[in-house]
Amino acid sequence: MKKLLVIFILLLLPLVVAQENYNEYEEINVKVTIENEIDLVSANPKLNYLETELLFLPKDNEYQNIDQNVDVSPEGDFDLDDTLTIRWNDNADTYSYSFESLVTRERYFVEIDEKVDFPVLEVDDDYIEATEFIDINDAIEDKALEIVQGEDDLYKAVFKLADWVEQNIEYDLNTLTEDAVQKSSWVLENEEGVCDELTNLFISLSRSVGIPAKFVSGMAYTNLADEFGAHGWSEVYIDGKWVPVDVTYGQFGWVDPTHIKFQEGFDSGAGSASFRWQGSNLDFEIGELDVKTELVNVEEIGEEYVEMDIAALVDNVGGGSYVPVQVQLKNLKDxxxxxxxxxxxxxxxxxxxxxHILLLPNEEKSVFFVVKVEDSPEDNLIYTTLIEAVTMYGGSVSGEFSYSTGNEAVTKEEAEEMIDMLSIDEEINQINVDISCFMDKEVYYEEEVGSLSCEIVGDVDEVCFGEDCQKRGFVWDIDLEDYNSQRYVVVAKKDGGVKYAYFDLHILRDPDLQINVEPISFDFQEEVEFTITLESDSELKDLVIDIKNYGQVKIEVLKREYSFSLPVEGRRFAQGIKYSLSYSDELDREYFEEGKVEVEVTNVPFIYKLYFGLVKLITLN
Incomplete structure (x- = not known):
């Protein structure tokens, strides 16, 4: 016998190239070096003084510690505080300086533990005004109001504005935006920009609805170029704290430790350095500011704020299926x-x-995706495919599901309906209760009635499964003939708020076992290699097939499909292939059936035809 069924583990490549990033680290150390040269190129110069002020440099703050050194040539006086000011008083062909700083930078996550009302009634006027590049026009005001319409939570309003910019404005480093910063109004109209411009637009949208926001510039690591580069992000004012928002990196409410802060201000057009001099016959060529940032080392992995789970909402699907995937996230923090x-x-x-989702303190929510399997998987194979999700904080979770040619396909519409059934209404507040729901058995037959029970810790008005709501007890009897094997949701309600719980239902239907034989046409005298294939829509065990004029074949486990070969003289099956089958399902229910596969036999000798005719006549009588 030859077993043809193969279990094939399908591991697909990541959807994005896995490059190093430092999101998951709590702290990193980098060396920042800033150098500049100024050449005195005029004839017969007379210098009274040359002074330069470096504005673009890392500074000490709550999340950033600086150890710095300055080298000046020729020798001159310097003052280092929030800026570096250097003064030379003598003629020289070239003036230069080197600023070196060892920066210890922590992950910048600002904790907001309670709701802050929105709109904001008292604001800092300095950070809600329009500027040259962070402008505000009617289109910006209208779009901001559309995005935050009906929202009364300041953090949620900020999150919605940031998410809209990331989803709708394309990051595009083209020649028009690379060399000259465009205004927010231009970015909104053209729906593209670089990091500074995406940040400008986010700040404009925020300020237009009364949310104070500032522009921050510095250096940040990008895995696209595998290096640090100049970068711009923002900070918004929530509950007395400046909360970072980087719409380019998709980091809302925090930034990873590679964000080295250099400057902050009302607008994005602030200069990096200034120059002043006094004297006669003076002409200078000022070189480009050379900023290098190198990683020195990383510290321990940072805290993971959420707990994750992942599941395909359906399993054992057919080729071409659309499979809904649920990633559940639980906020472990207050x-x-x-x-x-x-x-x-x-x-x-x-x-x-x-x-992107925003989790309130201790809240649980889900993100849903739809994946599509190949249209025509190879026969005789069951494919098991890996699904894996990650967060920007470094957490990951994985699961799997199976598909094969013998299963029923799930349409895109069916997948979307499953997601709609389990999705949470974002506009409804989540109540602070613990709810867990479970069936009284792991697997059922479709003719059974299952019992669903929910345990509640906390006060609720009612708990609903579908349209059936209960105020106490929280037990439902479910007629399983009306349900499918998939994930379902239960909703606890209190004073207009809700809490969701999920449970999986696995229904075992009567197996559909088919037997196929090749060939079904053969010569009476021929030695035939018969291939018998058993196909089932569910897993079976302890299967015995008893073939008349041959014997028994025992199969310990039948997973969807099993094939074996029988080398037999054609005359043995001249009257067809009669068989009986006995087997058990997953719950040990036993089945028995008999059947016959009709065949076409050629070159049957006359004496055998006469014999077969007599046997048939006797049988009929």
Whole structure:
């Protein structure tokens, strides 16, 4: 016998190239070196003084510690505080300086532990005004109001504005935006920009609805270029704290430790350095500011703020299926936690493989994706595919599901309906209760009635499964003939708020076992290599097939499909292939059936035809 079924583990490549990033680290150390040269190129110069002030340099703050050194040539006086001021009093062909700083930078996560009302009634006027590049026009005001319409939570309003910019404005480093910063109004109209311009637009949207916001510039690591580069992000004012928001990196409410802060201000057009001099016959050529940032080392892995789980909402699907995937996230903290989650390993993802959600203190929510399996998987194979999701904080979770040709396909519409059924209404507040729901058995037959129970810790008005709501007891009897094997949701309600719980239902239907034989046409005298294939829509065990005029074949486990060969003289099956089958399902229910496969036999001798005719006549009588 030859077993043809193969279990094939399908591990797909990540949807994005896995490059090093430092999001998950709590702290890093970098060396920042800033150098500049100024050449005195005029004839017969007379210098009274030359003074330069470096504005673009790292500074001490709550999340950033600086150890710095300055080298000046020729010798001159300097003062180092929030800026570096250097003064030379003598003629020289070239003036230069080197500023070197060892920066210890922590992950910048600002904890906001309670709701702050929105709109903001008292604000700092300095950070809500329009500027040259962070301008505000009617289009910006209208768009901001559209995005935050009906929102009464300041953190949620900020999150919605940032998420809208990231989702709708394309990061595009083209010649028009690379060399000259464009205004926010231009970025909104053209729906593209670089980091400074995306940040400008976010600040404009925020300020237009009364949210104070400032522009921050510095250096940050990018895995696109595998190096540090100049970068701009923002900070918004929430509950007495400046909260970082980087719409380019998708970090809302925090920034990773590679964000080295140099400057902050009302606008994005601030200069990096200034120059002043006094004397006669003076002409200078001022070189480009050379800023280098090198990683020295990284410290321990940072804290993971969320707990994750992942599941395909359906399993054992057919080729071409659209499979809904749920990533559940639980906030482990008593403060707001913004989460960016990416599905990095899966079959083809329909739509984006990245989702953004904001978790309130101790809140649980889900992000959903739809993946599509190949249309025509190879026969005789069951494919098991890996699905893996990661957060920007470094956490990951993985799961799997299976598909094969013999299973029923799930349509895109069916997948979306499953997601709609389990999705949370973002506009409804989440109540602070613990709810867990479970069935009384792991697996059922479709003719059974299952019992669903929910345990509640906390006060609720009612708990609903579908349209059936209960105020106490929280037990439902479910007629399983009306349900499918998939994930379902239960909703606890209190004073207009809700809390969701999920449970999986696994329903075992009567197996559909088919037997196929090749060939079914053969010569009476021929030695035939018969191939018998058993196909089932569910897993079976302890299967015995008893073939008349041959004997028994025992199969310990049948997973979807099993084939074996029988070398037999054709005359043995001249009247067809009669068989009986006995087997058990997953719950040990036993089955028995008999059947016959009709065949076409050629070159049957006359004496055998006469014999077969007599046997048939006797049988009929």
């Amino acid at each position: 403060f707001y936690v913004p989460v960016k989650v990416a599905l990095v390993k899966a079959p083809e993802v329909i739509g984006s493989n990245v989702g």
